[in-house]
Amino acid sequence: MIVVLCVAGGCARDEVVWNETNYSAPPRETVMPVGQVMPGAGGCPGSVSAVRAGAVTFAAWWKVRADSSAELVVGRSHDGGASWESVVTADSTDHSVRGCARPEPAVAADSASGYVSIAYFIEPAAGRGIFFCHSMDGGRTFHSPVPIVFGDNTPSVSIAMSGDRVAVAYEDPNSTEPVVGVALSRTMGHIFENREAISSDNERAGQPAVALRHHTVRVWWSDHSADPRVSATRTAYREGVWN
Numbered sequence: 001m002i003v004v005l006c007v008a009g010g011c012a013r014d015e016v017v018w019n020e021t022n023y024s025a026p027p028r029e030t031v032m033p034v035g036q037v038m039p040g041a042g043g044c045p046g047s048v049s050a051v052r053a054g055a056v057t058f059a060a061w062w063k064v065r066a067d068s069s070a071e072l073v074v075g076r077s078h079d080g081g082a083s084w085e086s087v088v089t090a091d092s093t094d095h096s097v098r099g100c101a102r103p104e105p106a107v108a109a110d111s112a113s114g115y116v117s118i119a120y121f122i123e124p125a126a127g128r129g130i131f132f133c134h135s136m137d138g139g140r141t142f143h144s145p146v147p148i149v150f151g152d153n154t155p156s157v158s159i160a161m162s163g164d165r166v167a168v169a170y171e172d173p174n175s176t177e178p179v180v181g182v183a184l185s186r187t188m189g190h191i192f193e194n195r196e197a198i199s200s201d202n203e204r205a206g207q208p209a210v211a212l213r214h215h216t217v218r219v220w221w222s223d224h225s226a227d228p229r230v231s232a233t234r235t236a237y238r239e240g241v242w243n
Contacts, residue, residue, distance in 0.1 A: 015242075015243045016184065016194065016196075016217065016240045016241070016242045016243070017240060017241050017243075018198070018238050018239070018240040019238060019239050019240070020238075021199075021200065021236050021237070021238050022236070022237045022238070023223070023234050023235070023236055023237075027218070027237070029209070029211040029218065029220075037050040037057065037059050037077075037080070037081030038081065039059070039061040039063070039073075039075075042063045042064065043061045043062065043063050043073070044061060044062045044063070044064060044070075044099075044100035044102075046100065046104070047061045047062040047100060047102065047103075047104045047105070048060075048061040048104065049061070049104045049105050049106055049107045050081060050107065051107050051108060051109050052080075052109075053109035053110060053111035053116075054111030055078060055111075056076055056077070056078060056109075056111065056138070057076070057077045057078075057080055057081050058074065058075070058076060058077075058107055058109045058116050058139055059074070059075050059077070059081060059107065060072060060073070060074045060075075060090065060105040060106075060107040060118050060120070061073060061075075061104070061105070062100065062102055062104075062105075064099050064100055067097065068096075068097040068098065068099045069094045069095055069096055069097065069098075070094050070096070070098070070099075070100075070102065071089050071091065071092045071094065072089070072090045072091040072092075072094075072105060072118065072120060072122065072133075073087050073088065073089050073090065074087070074088055074090045074107070074116065074118065074135070074139050074142070075087040075088075075139075076138065076139050086139075086140065088139065088140065088141065088142070089142075090118060090133050090135075090142040091120070091122060091131065091133055091142070091145050093122065093124035093125070093126075093145065094122050094123055094124060095123055095124060095125055096122075096123035096128070098123075102121065102154065103120075103121050103154050103155060103156055103157070104120075105118050105119065105120035105157070106118065106119045106120065106157045106158050106159040106168075107159065108159045108160055108161045108166075109139075109161075110161060113136075113163075114135075114136065114137060114138040115134060115135065115136055115161065115188065116134060116135040116138065116139045116142075117132065117133075117134040117135075117159055117161050117166055117188075117189055118132065118133050118134065118142075118159070119131070119132050119148065119157045119158070119159040119168045119170070120157060121154055121155055121157065121173065122145075124145075126147075127150045128150065128151070128152060128173075129147055129148070129149055129150035129151050129173060130147070130148040130149050130151070130155060130157060130168070130170050130173060131145040131146065131147055131148060132145065132146045132147075132148055132159075132166070132168065132185075132189045132192070133145045133146065133189075134166075134188060134189050136188075143190075146189060146190065146191075146192070148168055148170070148183045148192055148195070149170070149172070149173060149174070149181070149183070149195060150173070150174075151172065151173025151174035152173060152174070153171070153172075153173040153174070153175070154173070155170050155171035155172070155173045156170070156171050156206065156207050156208060157169070157170045157171075157208070158170070158208050158209045158210045159210065160210045160211050160212035161188075161212060162212045162213055162214055163214075164186060164187060164188050165184070165185065165186055165212060165242070166184070166185040166188060166189045166192075166212075167182060167183070167184050167185075167210050167212045167217050168182070168183045168184075168192070168210065169181070169182050169198070169208035169209065169210035169219050169221070170182075170183070170208060171205075171206050171207075171208065172197065177201075177204065178199075178203075178204045178205050178206045178224065179197050179199055179203075179205055180197070180198050180199040180205040180206065180208045180219070180221045181195060181196060181197050181198060182194075182195070182196055182198045182210065182217070182219060183195045184217070184242065198219050198221075198238055199221060199223075199236065203223045203236065204223065204224040204225070205221045205222070205223055205224075205236065206221060206222055206224060207221060207222040208220065208221040209221070215241055215242050215243065216239065216240070216241060216242070217239070217240045217241075217242050218237070218238075218239050219237070219238050219239075219240075220235060220236070220237050221235075221236050222234075222235060222236070223235070223236045
């Protein structure tokens, strides 16, 4: 089955054509390992997400404040995370009292452009949900956060970037049944023009991963058994061409 996903107003610019969901030996994206990365002082060890871009490792993690709210911080390292040359705050708007009990952010970086992008669940005064922020100067400063989707559930997220294009895969924070969605931006994340469910209604989908290369979007997720007595899962995969 070929599925065409479009934004309101037509498909001329943001058409994505997806292939069928594949459960049999889906391809694996090659990811450069970053090793064991520990956050700086006050950081939540279980919240670290890291990526290597050339000789630099970028990591994002949550740093808890005295009132159990947290700020999202980003660090740069030239020794694989053993030490950090700079740690900056990317988002300070959280008003929750979760402490370290929050999902880890997702981070992507491009060594050629110096762009760093982060997707994450946060609870600001305007409403909880999945947000995006990015840096255009190698993680030294970050633009104001952009909401992707509001919702109450605490989701897993994944992010990928290629040039000015950004793809975010996420567990839908509004769904009563586990659903994986995808948000796409052509403008470095300033605006997300397309948000669509990628998993089917008869799946219990979670733990998404996304990869983006030029016009090809790849999404993986775990399809969990609906039978609570069975712990088996299978990996699902879809690939789309983003025109």
